[in-house]
Amino acid sequence: MHFVRYMEEEHTYLDHQFFTRHAQQNYPITPMLYHYDYAEFSSSHDMLWAQVQAMYWLIHYLRDVLKTLNPHSEAVYLPQKHHMMLWSGSKTALVELIYALYASQYLNHGLSDLSTIVASFEDFFNVKLDVVYKTYVEIKARKGSRTKFLEKLILKLEYNMRQDET
Known part of the structure; x- marks a missing residue:
């Protein structure tokens, strides 16, 4: 969960641990075994982040499908995008x-x-x-x-x- 929050808040201070391909010792978490199979291509967290993004896309897709199946029902989730707001002050x-x-x-x-x-x-x-x-x-x-x-x-x-x- 900390990794997802780290990524969503667009932090970069641990990118060298999560996304570099050279061998590191003492990873805080090594969630994916793919890293060990394809160490010359994968980093320790790239597959995890891809899976999190895929989960988000699936959630949005399922929400859209549910909306089309029952368009008159009340939405029980927040819309994906906010309405356009323009700052008109300085x-x-x-x-x-x-x-x-x-x-x-x-x-x-x-x-x-x-x-x-x-x-x-x-x-x-x-x-x-x-x-x-x-x-x-x-x-x-x-x-x-x-x-x-x-x-x-x-x-x-x-x-x-x-x-x-x-």
């Missing part, structure tokens, strides 16, 4: 939001690294954030309020709440 504002969420440690119980959070936001909002750390340094160097966007969010939310009460 990239600096998005970086400020990302760093605030990262600092709060409210994402994945505080276990997500910054690059994973950035990649998720880029994917969800269909935006490319270049040199995020440089933007963060510029935010820290602001004169006056360094959290302009977050303060603006607070004001807008409070305004909407007051409007809802009237």
Whole structure:
């Protein structure tokens, strides 16, 4: 399970152990015997990752088949893709939001690294954030309020709440 989480979060710090073909000693886990049969071609975890991916494809396929068999039933699973969301604010504002969420440690119980959070936001909002750390340094160097966007969010939310009460 740790290996699947490692791969899904797009970590790379153990790739040299999992995906290199040269002989390694003391693998944390060696799940596949194919590695020993075809050591010049396979690594210790490439077949495992292929099987995990195949399982995901099978699950999505079976969900689609079930949906076509009974199209009027309520879906008991989440759809495969989210609806397209476009970030229409500034990239600096998005970086400020990302760093605030990262600092709060409210994402994945505080276990997500910054690059994973950035990649998720880029994917969800269909935006490319270049040199995020440089933007963060510029935010820290602001004169006056360094959290302009977050303060603006607070004001807008409070305004909407007051409007809802009237």
